[in-house]
Amino acid sequence: MAIGVGGCCAVLLAAALLFSSPATTYAYDSLDPNGNITIKWDVMQWTPDGYAAVVTLSNYQQFRHIQPPGWQLGWTWQQKEVIWSMYGAQAIEQGDCSMSKEGSNVPHSCKKHPTVVDLLPGAPIDLQIANCCKAGSLSAFSQDPANSAASFQIIVGHSGNSNETVRVPKNFSLMAPGPGYTCSRAMIVKPSRFLSPDGRRATQVLMTWNVICTYSQFLAQKVPSCCVSLSSFDNDKTVDCPTCSCGCRNEKSTTGKCVKKNAPDLQSIIHGPGRW
Numbered sequence: 001m002a003i004g005v006g007g008c009c010a011v012l013l014a015a016a017l018l019f020s021s022p023a024t025t026y027a028y029d030s031l032d033p034n035g036n037i038t039i040k041w042d043v044m045q046w047t048p049d050g051y052a053a054v055v056t057l058s059n060y061q062q063f064r065h066i067q068p069p070g071w072q073l074g075w076t077w078q079q080k081e082v083i084w085s086m087y088g089a090q091a092i093e094q095g096d097c098s099m100s101k102e103g104s105n106v107p108h109s110c111k112k113h114p115t116v117v118d119l120l121p122g123a124p125i126d127l128q129i130a131n132c133c134k135a136g137s138l139s140a141f142s143q144d145p146a147n148s149a150a151s152f153q154i155i156v157g158h159s160g161n162s163n164e165t166v167r168v169p170k171n172f173s174l175m176a177p178g179p180g181y182t183c184s185r186a187m188i189v190k191p192s193r194f195l196s197p198d199g200r201r202a203t204q205v206l207m208t209w210n211v212i213c214t215y216s217q218f219l220a221q222k223v224p225s226c227c228v229s230l231s232s233f234d235n236d237k238t239v240d241c242p243t244c245s246c247g248c249r250n251e252k253s254t255t256g257k258c259v260k261k262n263a264p265d266l267q268s269i270i271h272g273p274g275r276w
């Protein structure tokens with residue numbers, strides 16, 4: 001461990017508090033820089049007023065499991081879409097469906113910003129689909145690939161129903177279950193392909209879009225992180241923090257400094273009235 005020069009053996013701990021503002025945060029986790037949770041929407045079928053899609057969440061992180069009560073996925077519809085029905089997950093609120101004119105057919109959710117949660121393992125069979133109903137848990141892919149993904153099916157109405165007219169949802173959010181993740185915008189990608197079990201036939205879905213969510217400690221913690229550095233008793237400089245001990249907020253940072261040299265917070269600790 002790096003300890004500042006100085007003759008005295010008494011070692012003081014100088015804790016430089018970092019006051020981070022989450023407003024301009026890069027979602028970046030220094031311990032798993034490439035980790036992400038990918039949310040894939042596969043449109044399986046166009047319907048008279050929308051589409052049926054299978055949504056799959058995959059936890060491509062090194063070590064961060066998501067445990068019950070688990071993930072909560074939210075988004076904003078771009079038009080007047082409704083969710084007719086869902087299998088393998090559910091919207092936590094139905095919202096106001098009084099504008100719906102489809103007679104006795106009441107949508108599962110009419111929220112503009114629906115929030116969806118996983119079903120429990122014991123959910124009724126007719127509400128389950130393959131790979132669903134894990135109470136919101138998602139293991140890290142590198143540790144338990146079999147349990148690192150979860151799927152649900154969603155039937156969307158009052159929506160475009162072709163690849164030219166559909167409007168992909170936006171403003172995705174992922175709570176797992178607390179804050180920490182930021183999600184990209186939905187990106188239309190090559191339609192997913194699936195191989196038949198015997199591997200002799202490949203099928204592909206009608207349209208696919210992806211959302212990539214990444215984790216940042218700076219979003220997860222409201223309380224500022226603490227950066228600890230060591231200094232000897234008679235040395236009036238603190239030693240630089242070890243690289244990324246605070247979780248580096250800027251991927252491009254090569255210096256690994258936790259705070260800028262002249263940051264007022266640090267100056268007040270070094271030169272302030274309470275100086276040791």
Ligand SMILES: *[C@@H]1O[C@H](CO)[C@@H](O)[C@H](O)[C@H]1NC(C)=O
Nearest residue numbers: 034035036037038060061212
């Ligand atoms: C997300 O993780 C997957 C699997 O590790 C990787 O292939 C992909 O490039 C990552 N995406 C981004 C945008 O980091």
Ligand SMILES: *[C@@H]1O[C@H](CO)[C@@H](O)[C@H](O)[C@H]1NC(C)=O
Nearest residue numbers: 162163164165188206207208
């Ligand atoms: C929609 O699908 C047609 C036919 O499959 C394809 O030629 C066209 O490029 C697609 N358009 C978009 C915006 O993906």
Ligand SMILES: *[C@@H]1O[C@H](CO)[C@@H](O)[C@H](O)[C@H]1NC(C)=O
Nearest residue numbers: 074075076113170171172173
């Ligand atoms: C984004 O979603 C949140 C809730 O999920 C909502 O409060 C906010 O208004 C949305 N923003 C936009 C621009 O739709």
